[in-house]
Amino acid sequence: MNLEKVKSVFFIGIGGIGMSALARYFHANGFIVSGYDKTETVLTSELITEGIAIKFNDAIEEIAPEFLNSATTLVVYTPAIPKEHKQLNYFVDNGFQVKKRSQVxxxxxxxxxxxxxxxxxxxxxxxxxxxxxxxxxxVDCSAFLGGVSQNYKTNLLLSDTSDYVVLEADEYDRSFLQLQPYFALVTSMDADHLDIYGTDLEIKKSFQDFASLVRDGGVLLVSHKLNNSINSNKGVQKLTYSLDDEEANFYASHIELKNGKYCFDLNTPEGLFKQLTLGIPGLLNVENAIGALALAVLAGAQHQELQDALLNFKGIRRRFDYQINTDDLVLIDDYAHHPEEINLTLNSVRALYPNRKITGVFQPHLYSRTKDFYKEFAKSLSQLDELVMLDIYPARELPIEGVNSEMILDLVQLDKKMVSTKDDLYDHIKALNPQVILAMGAGDIDKEIQKLVSKFKEN
Structure with a gap:
């Protein structure tokens, strides 16, 4: 990729969480930035406010003159964009430098x-x-995040002093095989994206391929559950982390729940880091924190720095995100869109509210994922007390005949369960007299949650 002559960068699918971080990066570094997206969202509104022009029509005429010179324009696109996209085809046909997000x-x-x-x-x-x-x-770092940090209100962090850059390694479309990690961390390898991989075995192979990309002198850190499933190259140190398995290199001990927050000690090869408190709820986040703390220790962060920072961590927009938190009603918004994610999130909610009724609101994401995992979704959702489902969010996909939300609902083992339209969602939930609402999904359910919050506060 040659950036020496590039003056302008055009993003196709600019409203995506990963794409918007890259757009912000180029904008911050003095490039002229613009882009296309299918629909207006909170993210696209934020980008427009920051001075990045966005169009919601893929007509060639919508491309501004600054982006029509193939010698000075870089085009970045997400693999979720359909092949027949007019602007993408225009740039490809006319010899522009066109790159996937993962290549950048x-x-x-x-x-x-x-x-x-x-x-x-x-x-x-x-x-x-x-x-x-x-x-x-x-230590400091730059970061391209897959969610909006509640601490910084953005998905892009920049540093003038640190050589570390933190980013998500996305397995979709094998995107993470474009990366050259110095440190790599693998949290899980559950079956997913079978429309891309075909089999669970191919997914595991792809993660092994990713692990083999770690540079000499680097570190591969994996969940201890994956210790026998993924290996490192010669010249790369392999370490493991776990919630509480003492065979791991990094693990927690003396885990206690105090006033809704988890406190624990961190066992490391460098010694014991005592009295750490996680600023966000959820036992699943304690295990996430062990992995994050391990990487920070390996990068050179000190005990007191980690102690202060972990306590002050406020979480991520749409990850176990409290929208209402009162004595009468709790509403948690979460991005969970895979059966295993639902299990982890629901277990955390149960631990916090063991004596309260949990009402789930779930929007399935993708027809292909629903087709592949409808039985597993039903089993996970059956752990709720009651369930309201929305129709499938298609994202990049066309409908698959016979695949719908009812496929899941029919197998859910609950007395109170239904599929609702978005217009009727509030009325259906209100009629259930909810105590704790857990809203889950990776589609546009966040827009409906904001409507719910407004209506509950009004009433």
């Missing part, structure tokens, strides 16, 4: 010390935690 991130990891976090779930939380821990230490 690969360039950044080649030029810096990349801290790359992979996993079918947990990677956004862990990478954001790592970035925060390093930002609050003398």
């Amino acid at each position: 991130l690969g360039m950044l990891t080649a030029a810096h010390k990349g801290i790359c976090v992979a996993g079918t779930h947990g990677k956004t939380t862990v990478s954001t935690m790592i970035a925060h821990l390093l930002k609050q230490s003398k």
Whole structure:
């Protein structure tokens, strides 16, 4: 990739969480930045406010003149964009420098010390935690995050002094195989994206391929559960982390829940880091924190720095995100969109509210994922007390005949369960007299949650 002559960067799918971070990066570095997205979102509104022009029509005429010179324009696109996209085809047909998002991130990891976090779930939380821990230490870092940090209100962090760059290593479309990590962390390898991989075995192979990309002198850190499933190259140190397994190199001990927050000691090869308190709820986040703390220790962060930073960590937008938290009603918004993620999130909510009724609101994400895992979704959702489902969010996909939310609902073992339209969602939930609402999904359910919050506060 040649950036020497590039003056303008055009993003196709600019509103995506990963794409928007890159757009902000180029904008901050003095490039002219613009882009296309299908729909207006909170993120696109923020980018427009920051001075980045965005169009919501893929007509060639919508491309501004500054982006029509193939010698000075870089085009970045997400693999979620359909092949028939007019603007993408125009740029390809006319000899522009056109790159996938992952290729641009690969360039950044080649030029810096990349801290790359992979996993079918947990990677956004862990990478954001790592970035925060390093930002609050003398180590510092830049970061391209897969979620909006509540501490910094953005998904892009920049540093003038640190060579570390933290980012998510996305397994979708094998994107993470473009990266050149210095540190790599793998949280999980559950079956997912079977429309891309075909089999669980191919997913595992792809993660092993990712692990083999770690540079000489670097570190591969994996969840202890994956210790026998993934290996490192010669010249790369392999370490493990766990919630509480003493065979791991990094693990927690003396875990206690105090006033809704988890406190613990961190056992490391360098000694015991005592009295750490996690600023966000959820036992699943304690395990995420162990992985993030381990990486921060390896990068050189000190005990007191980590102690202060972990307590002050405020979480990520749409990750175990409290929207209402009163004595009468709790509403938690979470990005969970895989059966295993639902299990982890629900277990954490049960631990916090053992004697309260939990009402789930779930929007399935993708027809292909629903088709592949509808039985597993039903089993996970059956752990709720009652369930309201929305229709499937298609994202990049066309409908698959016979695949719908009812496939899941029919197998859910609950007395109170239903599929609702978005217009009727508040009325259906209100009629259930909820105590704790757990809203989950990776589609546009966040827009409906904001409507729910407004209506509950009105009433």
